[in-house]
Amino acid sequence: MAPLLEVRNLKTQFKSKDGVVKAVDDVSFYIDKGETLGVVGESGSGKSVTAMSILRLVQAPGKVVDGQILFEGRDLLKLDDKDMRKVRGKEIAMIFQDPMTSLNPVLTVGRQLSEPLITHLGLTKTQALKESVDLLKMVGIPNAAERVHSFPHHFSGGMRQRVMIAMALACRPKLIIADEPTTALDVTIQAQILELLEKLQAETGTAVMLITHALGVVAGMADRINVMYAGHIVETATSDELFDNPRHPYTMGLLKSIPRLDESRRGRLQPIKGSPPDLLDLPKGCPFVSRCEYALPQAEIILPQLRQVPSVTDGGRSEHWIACHSEVKMGDPPVHPAQEVA
Amino acid sequence: MSEQNLNGSSGTNGAKPKRSIEVNRHATTQMDDMALSTDPNVLMSVRDLQQHFPINQGIIFQKQVGAVRAVDGISFDVRKGETLGLVGESGCGKSTTGRTILHLSKPTGGKIYFQGQDITNIKGQELKKVRRHMTMIFQDPYASLNPRLTVQNIVSEPLVIHGIGTPKERSEKVQELLELVGLSRHYGSRYPHEFSGGQRQRVGIARALAASPSFIVADEPVSALDVSIQAQVVNLMEDLQSRLNLTYLFVAHDLSVVRHISNRVAVMYLGKIVELADRDTIYTTPGHPYTRALLSAVPIPDPKAEKQRKRIILAGDVPSPINPPPACRFHTRCPLVQQICREQTPEFRDIGGGHFAACHFAEDVADGKLAMV
Numbered sequence: 008m009a010p011l012l013e014v015r016n017l018k019t020q021f022k023s024k025d026g027v028v029k030a031v032d033d034v035s036f037y038i039d040k041g042e043t044l045g046v047v048g049e050s051g052s053g054k055s056v057t058a059m060s061i062l063r064l065v066q067a068p069g070k071v072v073d074g075q076i077l078f079e080g081r082d083l084l085k086l087d088d089k090d091m092r093k094v095r096g097k098e099i100a101m102i103f104q105d106p107m108t109s110l111n112p113v114l115t116v117g118r119q120l121s122e123p124l125i126t127h128l129g130l131t132k133t134q135a136l137k138e139s140v141d142l143l144k145m146v147g148i149p150n151a152a153e154r155v156h157s158f159p160h161h162f163s164g165g166m167r168q169r170v171m172i173a174m175a176l177a178c179r180p181k182l183i184i185a186d187e188p189t190t191a192l193d194v195t196i197q198a199q200i201l202e203l204l205e206k207l208q209a210e211t212g213t214a215v216m217l218i219t220h221a222l223g224v225v226a227g228m229a230d231r232i233n234v235m236y237a238g239h240i241v242e243t244a245t246s247d248e249l250f251d252n253p254r255h256p257y258t259m260g261l262l263k264s265i266p267r268l269d270e271s272r273r274g275r276l277q278p279i280k281g282s283p284p285d286l287l288d289l290p291k292g293c294p295f296v297s298r299c300e301y302a303l304p305q306a307e308i309i310l311p312q313l314r315q316v317p318s319v320t321d322g323g324r325s326e327h328w329i330a331c332h333s334e335v336k337m338g339d340p341p342v343h344p345a346q347e348v349a
Numbered sequence: 350m351s352e353q354n355l356n357g358s359s360g361t362n363g364a365k366p367k368r369s370i371e372v373n374r375h376a377t378t379q380m381d382d383m384a385l386s387t388d389p390n391v392l393m394s395v396r397d398l399q400q401h402f403p404i405n406q407g408i409i410f411q412k413q414v415g416a417v418r419a420v421d422g423i424s425f426d427v428r429k430g431e432t433l434g435l436v437g438e439s440g441c442g443k444s445t446t447g448r449t450i451l452h453l454s455k456p457t458g459g460k461i462y463f464q465g466q467d468i469t470n471i472k473g474q475e476l477k478k479v480r481r482h483m484t485m486i487f488q489d490p491y492a493s494l495n496p497r498l499t500v501q502n503i504v505s506e507p508l509v510i511h512g513i514g515t516p517k518e519r520s521e522k523v524q525e526l527l528e529l530v531g532l533s534r535h536y537g538s539r540y541p542h543e544f545s546g547g548q549r550q551r552v553g554i555a556r557a558l559a560a561s562p563s564f565i566v567a568d569e570p571v572s573a574l575d576v577s578i579q580a581q582v583v584n585l586m587e588d589l590q591s592r593l594n595l596t597y598l599f600v601a602h603d604l605s606v607v608r609h610i611s612n613r614v615a616v617m618y619l620g621k622i623v624e625l626a627d628r629d630t631i632y633t634t635p636g637h638p639y640t641r642a643l644l645s646a647v648p649i650p651d652p653k654a655e656k657q658r659k660r661i662i663l664a665g666d667v668p669s670p671i672n673p674p675p676a677c678r679f680h681t682r683c684p685l686v687q688q689i690c691r692e693q694t695p696e697f698r699d700i701g702g703g704h705f706a707a708c709h710f711a712e713d714v715a716d717g718k719l720a721m722v
Contacts, residue, residue, distance in 0.1 A: 049575040163666045193438035193602070195663045198646035202662055220576055223648030227655035246652045264580035266609035268647045269654060271629055275587065276609065278580030282545045298577075 009080060010037035011214050012061070012099075012182060017074035019053075019060045028286045030056040030069065032238040035313075038182065043208065043215045045229030045246065047222060047261075049283055052235040054218045058184045061216075062099060063091055079181075097127040100175035104187035106167035110159040116143070116170050117155035123177045142173040146203060165196035169203065176207060184216045189224065201228060222261060226250060231326075234258050237284050237294035240313065244327040248320045252336070255329045256299045259337050293331070300341035301333045392464060392564055392596050393427040393450065393483075399458030400442070400449045404671065418670050419445040421620035422459065424697070427564070432590065432597040434611030434628070436604055436643075440667060441617040447566040447600045451483055452476060463564070481511050484557040488569035490549035494541040500527070500552055501537035507559040526555040531585060547578035554585065558593070566598045571606060583610055604647050608632055616640045619678045620670055622697065626704040636706035636715035639679050661721050677709070684721050685710065 019031040031053040038044045048054045059065045061076055063083060076083040083094060095101075103109040111119055120142055121135035130138060136155065143151035146169040159167055168188060175183050185204070189197035205228065208215055217228055225232055225246065232249045234242040234257065242255035253259045260279040266272075281298040290296055293306040311330045318327040401416035420442040427433045435443045449456050452468070461469045468479050484507070487493035494503055504526055505519045514522060524534040530551040541549055550570065557565055567586065571579040583606060589595060601607050607614055608628055615625040616637065624637040635641045642661040649655055663682045668674055674681050680690040689709050697707040700715060713719040 049577060165666060193667075194604070194646040195438065195642060196666070197648075198660055198662055201648075202660070221648065222576075222650035223655075226650045226652045227648050250650065250652050261576060262650065264577060265650060266583075266605045267649060267651075268605040268608060268632065268644065269649050271632075272609055275584055276580035278584060279577040280581075282547055282578060283575060 008039075011040045011079065012038040012216075013075075013077040014057070014061065015075040015077070017057065017060055017076065018072045019056050019065055019069060020072050021069040023068065023287075026287045029238050029289070030286065031060060034074075034235075034238070034240055036233055036240060036243065038214050038216055040181070041208075041212045041214055042230045043217055043228055045225030045232040046216060046218045046235060047220065047225055047232060048235035049220055051237070051283055051286060053238040054235050055186055057235075058101070058186050058216065058218055061184065062095055062101060064095075093127070096123045096180070097178045098180055099182045099184065100178070100180040102168075102171050102175050102183060102185040102188045105191050106164060106171045107159065109171065110167060112159055115156050115158055116162070120155070120170070120174055120177060123174070127178045138177075139173075142177055143170070145176070145207070146170070146173045147199075148173075164192055165199060168192060168196075168200050172200070172203065172207070176211065176213075179211060180213060182214045182216065184218070186218045187220070188217070190219070190221075197224075204228070222265065234261075237286065237289060239294065239330060241295065241331070242329045243313070244318065245320065245325040248318050248325045248327050252319045252327070254316050254327065254336065255331050256301045256333065256335060257295050259335075260298075260300070262337070300343050301335045301339070302343060303332045306332050388426070388428075390428045391426045392429045393598070394425075394462040395446075395450060395459065396424045396462070397422050397459040398424070398446070398449060398456055398461065400445050400454065401457045415671055418620050418673060420449060420456075421670075421673070423617075423620075423622045424459075425615055425622060425625060427596055427598055428612075429563075429596055430590075430594055431612040432599050432610055434607035434614040435598060435600045435617065436602060436607050436614060437617035438602065438643075438667060440619075440670065442620045442670070443600045443602075443617050444568050446617070447485070447568050447598055450598070451485055451566055452480070453485075477511070481507075481560045482562050483564040483566070484560070484562045486550075486553055486557050486565060486567040486570045489573050490546050490553055491541075491573075493553055494549055496541055498540075499537065500539050500541070503541070503552060504537075504555045504559055507556065511560050513560060522559070523555075526558055527552075529558070529589070530555045531581075545578075546574050547581060550574060550582050551585065554582075554589070558589065561593075563594070564596045564598070566600065568600045569602065570599075572601065572603060579606065586610070604644060616643065619667060619673050621678055621707065622705075623679065623708070624704075624706045625697075626706075630702070630704050634715045634717075636700055636704060636711035637679075637708045638683050638685050638714055638721060640706075641714065641721055642684075677707075679708075685714070685719055 015035050017031055017034045021028040021030055034057060046054045060071050065071060071084060117136050117139045120139035124130045124135040124138055140151045140155050143155060148154055148166060148169055162170060189200050192200060217225060219225055229246045231245050233240045236257050242258050253262055263277045264279055266276060279298055284294050292308045293311050296302045296306045311332050313328045313330045316327050316329055317323060318325045398420055399422055400420040401418050403413045404415040404417065405411040406414045435446060437443045448454055450461050456469065460467060463479060471479065501523050504523045508514055508519045508522060523537055527536055528534045532548060532551050571582050574582060590597060599607060599610055611628050613627045614631045615622050618639050624631060624635060624640045631640060632644065635644060642663050645661040665682055668681055676692050676694050677690040680686045695707045695709045697705055699705055700711045708714060710719055
């Protein structure tokens with residue numbers, strides 16, 4: 008069965024006066040119907056630009072320079088603007104990080120919820136408003152019939168994010184891209200929103216691409232995970248496999264460096280040395296090489312490509328790919344021990 | 350770390366996660382009464398601290414129509430050499446608490462004691478003298494460093510203000526400080542924009558350490574940093590603590606980081622401290638339903654652990670601190686709410702071994718007799 012979305016060799020670049028920033032550099036992945044793909048990475052790793060590229064929302068000076076984005080077999084990059092508008096909101100919807108800046112402050116919530124219903128589904132204003140009330144009920148907003156006439160500033164952060172989710176669900180899209188949907192929220196509200204997303208996904212069968220920097224959030228939500236670093240996917244595996252058997256030194260470093268809530272203190276944290284690379288001045292080989300504890304000499308000059316490695320979960324049948332020259336596992340002694348001075 | 354400096358008074362240290370029944374001599378006092386602990390190991394004490402921000406109406410004839418009760422009567426001690434974690438959700442008053450005890454805003458009620466001295470109402474030269482010993486590390490390393498000053502000027506500012514050393518000595522001191530925080534000693538002539546977020550936070554830490562303080566309020570010091578950089582800064586703060594014998598009030602919303610760095614943890618909700626205990630106690634046997642819910646909401650980076658956990662989903666939002674609910678402030682969202690919670694304010698009391706909780710049913714919640722899911 009063909010996947011719902013298949014991204015092939017996507018390259019998105021930003022031209023600046025200091026040079027070309029390769030924000031997304033030759034990235035390929037897929038999302039199946041109804042599944043949740045987690046995309047993890049730090050700021051500047053290219054995870055949001057990937058999402059914007061899929062919806063063709065990358066603004067100048069940024070540009071998708073190469074690749075294919077196949078959604079149900081159609082290449083979104085080849086659609087004209089009119090057809091693309093039919094995809095946005097109807098087939099693929101997006102939930103943004105900051106619900107305050109992504110809702111229009113001068114329109115009532117009902118107006119904003121009605122908009123896609125009128126444009127994409129051809130409902131009348133009255134029908135759309137009625138449907139909006141149902142959507143607000145579905146995402147758990149009390150007094151939906153009254154609140155539909157409220158403005159975004161009448162809602163709290165968590166409630167606004169619920170409105171965003173209602174909007175994303177309005178046309179029953181096949182794929183929802185959620186870009187850091189809970190980063191601006193407190194943990195108890197985050198728990199509410201994640202639970203809501205999971206519940207609605209089970210009900211509607213929508214696929215979700217969940218972008219986040221928090222490993223904990225994807226651990227509970229995602230079926231598969233892409234780990235991104237400096238514009239590349241460096242590791243991709245099923246969620247269980249990735250946390251059980253991380254194979255890329257960056258993923259291992261991330262997992263080692265964060266303290267866990269359910270564990271008592273075990274001594275010092277083990278940070279990843281150095282800081283994320285300057286995207287204008289990337290090394291020739293592996294972008295992680297200067298921070299890597301296991302780097303081989305060839306990593307300095309040859310950019311590693313994704314290759315399949317044996318998995319340990321699901322009877323060895325689950326997928327697991329890494330972009331690394333080294334064959335290392337969690338707990339292997341480092342070849343280049345970290346020094347802690349930046 | 351500083352565990353050695355704690356003269357063993359923190360009850361459970363790692364080995365036994367169960368609530369300790371050993372008698373804790375220092376913490377058996379009732380926190381709510383205004384009596385000041387005479388324990389020489391206490392560096393900073395706060396008693397019934399209040400910080401209400403007035404809400405005024407009218408343009409010419411202003412009249413106060415209400416107040417935001419950001420901090421509404423809290424009491425706690427910070428012991429020498431320890432890290433006290435202060436956690437809670439946005440708007441609970443944790444940052445205001447940190448700012449108020451450093452005199453960055455004047456409290457509207459209560460008392461603050463530093464090394465046994467009442468510093469609540471001191472002013473001028475006297476305040477300046479005390480300030481030398483307590484500083485702050487800020488959250489945003491981009492906003493808290495003046496972009497027009499060189500690192501040399503930023504880091505030496507506390508020295509200039511307190512009149513410490515000659516210009517030459519100051520410049521040497523700055524070089525030492527930069528080295529201490531893991532930067533090159535030659536970075537003094539650079540400007541903040543030349544540094545990454547993690548390096549800027551190191552500059553902020555160097556500035557905080559310049560006048561050799563003993564007490565530091567760190568307000569979300571790692572939350573603006575990338576995940577891979579957070580651990581570097583946390584480790585640096587721990588190293589500095591043991592080398593310079595510092596005491597931290599670590600204000601943060603990331604409960605995992607707080608569990609790692611703190612000796613004791615205080616949980617705030619809507620202007621009140623609802624629970625205070627040593628770190629393993631609070632994470633393994635929390636006595637307040639809010640703490641329980643808060644902990645259960647934190648995602649753990651492990652799919653297997655995630656599948657086994659039961660999440661307590663709190664209904665609704667945090668009520669407004671302008672008009673907080675009467676009696677127990679958590680009763681509007683508490684899954685265990687009883688009639689008494691709506692009528693009587695629960696006392697912030699010791700439920701054993703220096704474990705304080707403000708809940709009528711704290712013992713049963715801690716023992717797990719009252720299940721929440």
